[in-house]
Amino acid sequence: MIINHNIAALNTYRQLSANNISSQKSLEKLSSGLRINRAGDDAAGLAISEKMRGQIRGLAMASKNAQDGISLIQTAEGALNETHSILQRMRELAVQSASDTNTATDRAEIQKEVDQLAQELARIGNTTEFNTQKLLNGTFTGTFQIGANENQNLSLQVNDMRGFALGVVGSVNYTVTATVNLSTNTTQDIADGTYTVKKNDSTGKYELINSSGQAVATSTDGKTYTAVTPGDDTFTFNDAVISGTVTIATDSGTTTATGTAAVTNSGLEAGIYTYNVTSGELKDSSGQVIATSLDDKTFIDAAGKTLFTLGAAVTADTTFEVKGVDVSNQQAANSAVTTINKAIETVSAERSKLGAYQNRLEHTINNLGTSAENLTAAESRIRDVDMAKEMMEFTKMNILQQAATAMLAQANQLPQAVLQLLR
Template sequence: MLSIKTNIMAENASRYLGQSYSALSKSIERLSSGLRINSAKDDASGLAVRELMRADVAVLKQGTRNANDGISMLQTMEGAMAVVDDALIRMKELAEQAATGSYSTMQRNIMENEFKEMMAEIDRIADSTDFNSIKLLNKSDSGSGATIHFGVGQSITVKGVDIRSSALGVKSASISTAGKAQSALAAVTTAIERKDSARAMFGYMMNRLESTTEVLSIQTENMMASESRISDVDVASEMAALTRNQVLAQAGVSMLSQANTMPQMALSLLR
């Protein structure tokens, strides 16, 4: 029906044009952000799931960093123990040298002084080696140490060790005489075995943490893939929607223009 007061066709065209522009705006927003879900109104349940997954991914990534920090800490301690190893080997060499009876008292004193210096160096390394102020080489209580956390209820505790000369059993060792040197030789051999046991324990812990980082990386990748499937836009599908909405918007503009001419046609009948 032709009408002058109310233009129903223009109202319809305007409504559909608004819908087309709204859909076009949504497609542009999704393609610009790369996300299918930009606000709760896009997909309320999907948004909730996505945010939970993002939180899980953040925890997994931080857990990986924690495990890597733990590996760095153990590498620092293990490196210090390698220096202690060199000192103990030198002490054993000196003890073997002093165990023979072909050296003078003065020569033995020189060997004794070096032996004691090596012992003091072991104590210095044990007391001074730290990682972020955490010390693991002078712990008389084997239960003390550092806990590496990498998720809810997930952690690995790295126990401290004591590699000071007193704990290794060489604190009172001396090579000032051939007899004492023979006793010191046995004591240093035992000390090396104790140190090797502690060093091996750190090696086991590094292997555990490296395995942990691999598992965490896989979990992170899978979680990110799941989050992407929920949240990310399907570019091909959205480009098709964008093209469709552009055509509809252009058609809507054209039809609205045509509809706005209808009252003029009605007026022409009154002339």
């Protein structure tokens, strides 16, 4: 019999310590609800679970991205709904103006509304935004991340839906002045006054019509006007004057003709802004520089696009105006109907495209939800604890712990038997 080493007690203590550790692990799992609380619980399972968690959270964020994408599309499509309404009204006005039951005064009033509608198209296109990003001015090209992994995305480009892109804005107009050439005589063949510019459909020439409805001068190109027979006086504008009015006035012995010239518009929106040229810079009413020119004739924007070119350089501050599609006469209004039809079709195509993207994203959201649900279930089977099974294990460890404690007490009593030998 020995007393220095109580082997039975040591063995019992070792078993008790192991039971304590197992009980603590079971308590941790039962309190957290997780089978894997640290890498030591299941190293491979932890790695697989964390990978799945990355996928699950990525899928959840991708679903949110898709929902945000739908919100962006709905914002753009909602604005285009009003664009459609504006174009339908413009078409209605064009049809009205195409009838010669309207006088020139009537058409002038119709043109005013068309101009305002064209301005509103520009305003909608320039101000429609989602999260500060402009949607309808042709600059939006976006990529939506709709998956949990790299390159799982969807690209969307929204086309320019403003008036110029739709073809429903007019020319660039500005005031031009020409000196009348009295030719070989000193008699002024065209009297001072204001004349209406009108195109004669039968001759194809532009005419200056007086208050009596008579043509006092004609032009084949809208630039050089010559007094009708027997007159021979002429005056030449730098750019064509083919609509509106021309005023002829004599001041200090010099006779001048003033009219509104129209040059081809290659990029300016209808007069939501009044454009001004000063020292080679084209500015809007807010003072923002829209384009610049090296020769005061050709104006180019920051992207290198030519907006318009004048017949001659402007030598002083000049105001330019852009109106809506021309409905000022029967021929122009008749042509405008087809132009506006094309614009309506363009907007319809863009809205259809946006609607298709929205439907696609809705299916994407459904798929992402299903994938996230299935991955969550798989991750749960790896990471979560089976409460019933673990409770059974904890109960077993608890009983063994109590038994080991009792046996340790018994083992500690064994060395006392040596005292009997010492009596």
